[in-house]
Amino acid sequence: MSRLDDKVALISGAARGQGAAEARRFVEEGARVVIGDVLHEPGKALADELGDAARFAALDVTSEEDWAAAVALAVAEFGGLNVLVSNAGISPPPTPISATTLEEYVRVITVNQVGTFLGIRAVIDPMVEGGRGSIVVISSAGGIEGTWGLGPYVSSKFAVRGLTKVAALELARQGIRVNSVHPGPVDTAMLDPEAWHGFDVRPTMAAAMPLGRLAQPSEIAELVLFLASDASSYSTGSEFVADGGHLAGPFVKTDWHA
Secondary structure (H helix, E strand, O other): OOOOOOOEEEEEOOOOHHHHHHHHHHHHOOOEEEEEEOOHHHHHHHHHHHHHHEEEEEOOOOOHHHHHHHHHHHHHHHOOOOEEEEOOOOOOOOEOHHHOOHHHHHHHHHHHHHHHHHHHHHHHHHHHHHOOEEEEEEOOHHHOOOOOOEHHHHHHHHHHHHHHHHHHHHHHHHOEEEEEEEEOOEOOHHHOHHHHOOOOOHHHHHHHOOOOOOEOHHHHHHHHHHHHOHHHOOOOOOEEEEOOOHHHOOOOOOOOOO
């Protein structure tokens, strides 16, 4: 028996990168998946690739109506909804607080924080009706520590870490578990040079990781798969870190050996 044989999942931001890796891995493990994204063409292409086990939903996570429609699609097509992966998020180029406009700050908070809130709220009823559920909120290592120039992003990721704990407390007796995942740098489009003022940040980030490399989306998908499955049945309200050792402490490369 595969780990998600009886599960129906909705994944936001699933058209590419980490969300797409999660969708593929979930289907491999027997789940039926609704791929939610504002990127319609790649989202539809991924759903076609995954076949009968997947459907695409146009999902702007800041829209209550889009969330309702995506949930309704999961229920209509697959008979219920057991798993939410709140994966969609944005991160603007690094900018000090002094140069960040209110509009820029609010946009990140609206997508990353409000979008997560709307998603959690939208899936409660079908999960309660089904008698169980797992909500996986994708935060970040930046939801545990600060990062220069990423005030809006870090604020949003700290916020969804806290929201996860509140939701876990409120929903535990209704059979719904809620946990947050905190990746370090992942090799996705979010690290493309155009997102970093034209600078290729990947080599610098990789060198700063104790493991000496960035994460691949498939590695984070494995952790999300664990939390979506019954293998994590006694875990709720917790933080799961996959950061290449970054949060263990300052890393200094040395040739010295004991």
